[in-house]
Amino acid sequence: MEFFGGGYGLERFLTRCFYLSLGSVLVYWCAAVFFIKEEGWHFSFLVCGVLPPIAAYLAVRGKREIRAGMAATAGVLALVTLPLTFALASLEGS
Helix, strand or coil: CCCCCCCCCHHHHHHHHHHHHHHHHHHHHHHHHHHHHHHCCCHHHHHHHHHHHHHHHHHHHHHHHCCHHHHHHHHHHHHHHHHHHHHHHHHHHC
8 A cells, every 4th residue: 555655555654753753752852951951941942842742642643543644743743843942942032
């Protein structure tokens, strides 16, 4: 079964979103700790602490229930967390 015409199956797509979301939790938590040490506390760093676990939860449920939309949402949340954090930090700093 091809998914989005990419030549790979739905299971591979769900697995990639799953690993991306789970890996982002540790990476963004470490980035938040680094940013807090370097720049001080900002409320925008809460995004790095909240969105990755939500994305990981959605990825786990998406893979378990075979829901591609939920897994895709998890992947997007995992990718958009850092730019959103920087955008909020720049708004907070002005």
